[in-house]
Amino acid sequence: MWLAGHRAAEHRANELRAAEGAMPELSVSESLAAINAAYDMGLWPGPRDLIAESAIDRVRSRWAQVQNRARLERFR
Numbered sequence: 001m002w003l004a005g006h007r008a009a010e011h012r013a014n015e016l017r018a019a020e021g022a023m024p025e026l027s028v029s030e031s032l033a034a035i036n037a038a039y040d041m042g043l044w045p046g047p048r049d050l051i052a053e054s055a056i057d058r059v060r061s062r063w064a065q066v067q068n069r070a071r072l073e074r075f076r
Helices: 002-020 024-040 050-074
Strands: none
């Protein structure tokens, strides 16, 4: 019964949000407020993820190779 009540409330909240539509101005201001709050608490920027950074470096390296090949093909 308790879960059913929560599901019904969530369903109704989703219906109201859908009827209200997107509010980009509010979304942006709320996002900036959240980032500012995280910064004030010392949580922004977050800790660096070395594994993700190495993956990004590999992707950038591969993309540079693709660009170089495309550039060479243009001049042939």
